[in-house]
Amino acid sequence: MERQTVILITLVIYQLALVFIGFWAQRRTRDNQDFFLGGRELGTIVASVSYAASSSSAWMLIGYSGAAFTLGLPAFWFIPCTALGHYISWKWIAPRLMAMSKEDNLLTVTDLLVGDAKGRIRTAIVVSASLFILISFAFYVSAQFNASATTFSNSFDISFQNSVLLGAGIILIYTLLGGFWAVSVTDTLQGLLMIIVSAILPVVALIAVGGPAGLMAGLEAKVTAAQFSFTGDDSPALFIGFLMGVLGLGFGALGQPHLLIRFMALRDDKALRQGRIIATTWFVFVLSAMFIVGLCGHVLLGEIDDPESVFFGLTNSLLPAVMAGVVSAAVLSAIMSTADSQLLVAASTVSHDLRLGYRSQLSPIVVSRIVIVVLCATSVWITLQLPSDIFSRVLFAWSALGCAFGPIVVVRAIGYNTRPSAILAAMIVGFSLTVYFNNFPQQPSPGLFERVVPFVLGLVILFSLPRTRDKVAAQAPAE
Numbered sequence: 001m002e003r004q005t006v007i008l009i010t011l012v013i014y015q016l017a018l019v020f021i022g023f024w025a026q027r028r029t030r031d032n033q034d035f036f037l038g039g040r041e042l043g044t045i046v047a048s049v050s051y052a053a054s055s056s057s058a059w060m061l062i063g064y065s066g067a068a069f070t071l072g073l074p075a076f077w078f079i080p081c082t083a084l085g086h087y088i089s090w091k092w093i094a095p096r097l098m099a100m101s102k103e104d105n106l107l108t109v110t111d112l113l114v115g116d117a118k119g120r121i122r123t124a125i126v127v128s129a130s131l132f133i134l135i136s137f138a139f140y141v142s143a144q145f146n147a148s149a150t151t152f153s154n155s156f157d158i159s160f161q162n163s164v165l166l167g168a169g170i171i172l173i174y175t176l177l178g179g180f181w182a183v184s185v186t187d188t189l190q191g192l193l194m195i196i197v198s199a200i201l202p203v204v205a206l207i208a209v210g211g212p213a214g215l216m217a218g219l220e221a222k223v224t225a226a227q228f229s230f231t232g233d234d235s236p237a238l239f240i241g242f243l244m245g246v247l248g249l250g251f252g253a254l255g256q257p258h259l260l261i262r263f264m265a266l267r268d269d270k271a272l273r274q275g276r277i278i279a280t281t282w283f284v285f286v287l288s289a290m291f292i293v294g295l296c297g298h299v300l301l302g303e304i305d306d307p308e309s310v311f312f313g314l315t316n317s318l319l320p321a322v323m324a325g326v327v328s329a330a331v332l333s334a335i336m337s338t339a340d341s342q343l344l345v346a347a348s349t350v351s352h353d354l355r356l357g358y359r360s361q362l363s364p365i366v367v368s369r370i371v372i373v374v375l376c377a378t379s380v381w382i383t384l385q386l387p388s389d390i391f392s393r394v395l396f397a398w399s400a401l402g403c404a405f406g407p408i409v410v411v412r413a414i415g416y417n418t419r420p421s422a423i424l425a426a427m428i429v430g431f432s433l434t435v436y437f438n439n440f441p442q443q444p445s446p447g448l449f450e451r452v453v454p455f456v457l458g459l460v461i462l463f464s465l466p467r468t469r470d471k472v473a474a475q476a477p478a479e
Contacts, residue, residue: 008156009325017189043267046188048275051262052282053191054341055086055253059394060286061194061331062147066308068294072219072227075294077246079287085250086283090276093254094263096413098272101264108345109257109264110353113408113427117420125424130349132404132431133257134375137342140397141379142386144171144339149383150308151331161384168380171339172373187341191282197327198289201311204318205296215292218299227298245447249395252402252451254409257349258341339379347371396438399451403430407458422465426458433457 068075097112106112110129114122148167152158158166209215219228226233234242253259266272290311297310304313315327347368404427411418433454 044271044274044278046185047262047266047271048278049191049282050185050187050341051259051275052086052279052286053187053194054262055256055259056191056194056283056286059143060290061197062150062308062311063394064287065290065294065297065311066306068291069297069304069307069310070294071232072223072295072298073230074227074232074242076230076291077243078249079284079291081243081246081250082287083250083280083283084247085253087276087280088251089253089259090263090272090279093260093409093413094266094272094276095269097260097263097409098266100412106264108348108352109260109405109409110349112260112264112412113405113423115412115420115423117423121420121424125420125427126353128424128427129405130353132400132427133349134346136397136400137346138375138378138382139393141339141342141375142382143393143397145379145383146393147331150312151328164380164383168376171343172376193326194286195282198286200323201314201319201327202289202292202296205293205300205314208318209296209299215295215299219295222298222302241448244452245450248402248447248451248455249398251455252398252406255402255404255406256398257345257401257405260409261341261345343372343375344368346375396434399438400431400434403434403451403454403458404428406430406455407462410459411462416463417466418462419465422462425465426461429461430454430458 064075064078067078100106100112104111110126110133113129114125117125145164145167149160149163152163152166153160206212206215209218231239232242263272266275293314294307294310297304297314300317301310301313304310311331315324319327350371351368407426407430408423431454434450437450437453
């Protein structure tokens with residue numbers, strides 16, 4: 001049987017399984033709480049693995065392995081910094097958010113951001129948050145479609161445009177059918193598949209280069225001095241700036257709506273405690289695996305035109321056809337596990353937060369499904385008309401959301417009573433500065449300016465404008 005045929009059969013079986021899950025989940029979706037939060041009944045495995053998978057996206061398998069190929073050993077710092085950010089999110093944010101969600105009947109992250117704001121300031125916060133979510137997710141989802149096209153083009157003789165449309169169509173089917181349950185269960189399946197691939201490809205690649213010693217010897221002979229040093233060729237000050245930028249990437253998890261809703265949907269404290277361990281371990285394992293893949297690519301593949309193709313270059317040269325099919329399915333898993341979660345959050349933003357699902361003659365769930373289709377189509381257009389590498393596009397969307405919402409989530413979690421006007425100002429400053437620094441990356445440490453400076457300024461604004469006890473008491477219906 002030809003290699004392409006085996007890959008195609010594997011992918012078809014996998015996609016049919018996802019559609020089946022969508023139909024199963026549809027039977028468990030009865031109202032808004034089911035569609036957006038799965039009835040707040042997420043257990044340990046589903047919550048932790050679906051969280052990890054929806055966070056990783058294609059940037060972890062394709063983008064990060066490509067970054068490790070480009071940067072060399074300095075790319076290592078993404079592993080502890082990313083894992084630390086997610087651990088803190090699970091350890092500190094998750095229990096507070098789970099409790100607040102149940103006590104105040106919060107359905108979306110925007111509900112959390114708004115708090116007790118009333119009147120015009122509440123409307124301004126909701127509209128701003130919704131706009132930032134829709135803009136960021138349009139670019140985020142387009143990065144996933146870009147990755148799906150890369151996957152199909154490396155496996156079959158399919159045009160880029162048809163590959164994008166095929167991936168988008170599959171994601172639409174099961175997201176429209178089952179809502180949050182379909183997204184969470186399929187994300188769990190996809191996360192487990194990514195673990196399998198992360199356990200196989202780096203091991204095979206290490207064996208091919210002669211083990212760890214062979215890898216280091218090969219790297220020393222083929223890479224630059226900067227790529228062979230954990231600190232690169234930067235001065236101590238510049239390296240600290242680089243490290244702070246990478247750490248800012250990890251703390252961006254505090255502001256990601258498609259991850260925070262997992263905490264809001266947790267079933268109980270047991271699921272939270274066990275989920276924290278599983279999710280953190282998942283990140284360390286998969287990131288470490290892709291780091292090894294990127295480094296092995298230098299030794300086995302040499303110079304390549306597109307660093308983000310190193311993952312598929314090793315797959316095609318080292319693995320048999322059946323395993324290549326599993327790997328291709330794993331990449332599509334990474335794509336879908338992020339895209340579906342973000343499409344669902346975008347749907348809740350328009351239907352619930354902007355209240356269009358209540359003001360129209362259509363039901364909120366129908367409005368949500370219309371939004372999913374529209375955003376999916378917009379992301380397809382961005383993918384086809386505004387080409388960009390996967391890693392950069394994901395980093396931008398991740399940073400923008402992290403800086404816009406992360407400081408507010410921190411303030412809500414510690415119970416600090418800040419003014420609604422400060423919430424709005426911090427959100428706008430965080431998002432706007434991230435966009436500005438992303439478009440002017442000439443700074444010595446662009447990651448520091450793009451991810452850390454807006455986040456810190458947001459916190460400064462929030463803590464600089466507290467509400468006095470008298471003002472809080474007097475402000476029952478309005479600010």
